[in-house]
Amino acid sequence: MEFNINRTQQHIRNFERCISLYEQHEPFARFLTTFYKTNKQMGSSDRRMNNRLCYNFFRIGKAFSSLNHVERLVIAEFLCSTASAVVALHKPEWLDVMESAIEDKILVIESNYGPFMEDVFPGVRHLSDQLDKVPFISSHFIQPNLFIRVQKDKVAAVINEFTKQGIDFEQIGSTTFSLSNGTKLQDLNKINGYYEVQDLSSQQTSEFIPIEAKQSWWDCCAASGGKSLMILDKEPNIKLMVSDIRPSILRNLDERFEQAAVKTYYRKKILDLSQAVDHIMQGERFDGILLDAPCTGSGTWGRTPESLSSFDVNSIIKFQDLQKKIALNSTTYLRSGKSLIYITCSVFKEENEQVVDYIINELGFELMSMNYLKGYQQCADSMFIARLQKP
Numbered sequence: 001m002e003f004n005i006n007r008t009q010q011h012i013r014n015f016e017r018c019i020s021l022y023e024q025h026e027p028f029a030r031f032l033t034t035f036y037k038t039n040k041q042m043g044s045s046d047r048r049m050n051n052r053l054c055y056n057f058f059r060i061g062k063a064f065s066s067l068n069h070v071e072r073l074v075i076a077e078f079l080c081s082t083a084s085a086v087v088a089l090h091k092p093e094w095l096d097v098m099e100s101a102i103e104d105k106i107l108v109i110e111s112n113y114g115p116f117m118e119d120v121f122p123g124v125r126h127l128s129d130q131l132d133k134v135p136f137i138s139s140h141f142i143q144p145n146l147f148i149r150v151q152k153d154k155v156a157a158v159i160n161e162f163t164k165q166g167i168d169f170e171q172i173g174s175t176t177f178s179l180s181n182g183t184k185l186q187d188l189n190k191i192n193g194y195y196e197v198q199d200l201s202s203q204q205t206s207e208f209i210p211i212e213a214k215q216s217w218w219d220c221c222a223a224s225g226g227k228s229l230m231i232l233d234k235e236p237n238i239k240l241m242v243s244d245i246r247p248s249i250l251r252n253l254d255e256r257f258e259q260a261a262v263k264t265y266y267r268k269k270i271l272d273l274s275q276a277v278d279h280i281m282q283g284e285r286f287d288g289i290l291l292d293a294p295c296t297g298s299g300t301w302g303r304t305p306e307s308l309s310s311f312d313v314n315s316i317i318k319f320q321d322l323q324k325k326i327a328l329n330s331t332t333y334l335r336s337g338k339s340l341i342y343i344t345c346s347v348f349k350e351e352n353e354q355v356v357d358y359i360i361n362e363l364g365f366e367l368m369s370m371n372y373l374k375g376y377q378q379c380a381d382s383m384f385i386a387r388l389q390k391p
Contacts, residue, residue, distance in 0.1 A: 001095060003085035012086065014046060015053040016069055024310040028054065056080040059140050061308035063119040075113075079105055080141045102138050123298070123313045126348040130372045131382070136347070139376035144302045146179045147200045147380060151233065151260070154194035161191050175233075176203050178379075193259045198226055200380035201299075201373035202345075206230050208369060208385050209341050213237040215287035220273060220330045225253035227292050227343070232264050240266040241286070245273070273326040284333045288341065291330060293323045293355075295346040299375065299382035320350045324358050331363055334390045340365060342386045347372075352384040364391050
């Protein structure tokens with residue numbers, strides 16, 4: 001391939017400076033905002049290339065840690081791209097196979113450096129047996145797609161605007177759309193409020209939630225309300241309570257509900273469910289509880305690949321302990337015979353199957369269904385969902 005050597009070398013120097021300054025104390029996207037403010041000489045094309053090189057570098061996790069940054073970048077570019085000036089400069093003999101299947105590219109790297117895949121993803125031994133390990137790990141070499149959920153009566157308007165603006169999209173089901181991750185939806189003012197950005201697997205959890213009209217539901221770890229909006233779109237005629245430990249995040253929920261023109265009345269509570277909340281929840285009873293539990297987020301690291309090298313495996317058990325406490329302190333308020341929906345965006349068995357075992361064996365629930373949503377097969381996040389019934 002043809003490329004500008006001087007330009008490529010400058011891109012590599014930008015990458016090295018950026019990576020050397022990042023200390024992993026904050027999301028990389030936030031760090032980049034500060035980095036570019038102090039490096040105003042970098043134009044938009046320089047920034048785009050720096051973003052690409054840095055994120056691809058993170059996608060190989062801690063693999064090849066004995067090599068220097070540039071050597072690791074060359075490997076990352078080879079695995080994560082179909083064309084690369086960086087590879088052309090440093091490993092031109094690899095160019096002929098850059099468009100090959102990822103399995104073939106992995107073999108090329110292993111023939112040069114030995115096995116490496118288990119160094120890409122931290123905590124491999126904690127992965128659920130329900131996942132296909134190699135395809136799951138290799139999915140991190142590809143940036144996931146952008147998915148949106150469109151309001152039922154706005155689908156035609158959204159399609160019309162995408163077509164008018166020349167935006168490529170794929171419609172998956174009746175209200176789900178897949179787009180390129182770089183699509184700038186914020187520029188499409190005509191369809192503001194018509195959709196929610198929500199990963200494909202997250203949308204698919206709706207299929208496992210047996211919600212009915214006039215029921216009383218509690219989204220007990222609501223965050224900014226993505227799951228609540230989803231169930232209200234499915235059945236708006238319910239009584240809804242949302243809670244979270246963070247007042248600021250519930251203010252975000254209010255804003256999202258307002259933008260989505262939610263007409264269902266809902267209540268809010270600030271609750272720390274790592275502790276008993278009887279003094280606040282007196283008399284509360286629900287027909288369904290949605291527990292989208294705090295977790296490692298290990299099923300979403302394709303979107304934040306810096307997590308592959310910064311994650312502390314010891315935190316898995318800390319999250320498991322928190323998840324058990326929240327399950328214990330929330331299910332008290334579920335009516336007999338009704339459903340608890342337990343969800344995580346984790347792929348670790350300690351946070352999923354083992355917590356479900358706790359809810360069954362210690363809290364007396366019956367397991368109705370349990371599924372991994374294998375988003376790694378569809379350029380999406382991977383999630384876990386279980387439906388349990390209270391005796």
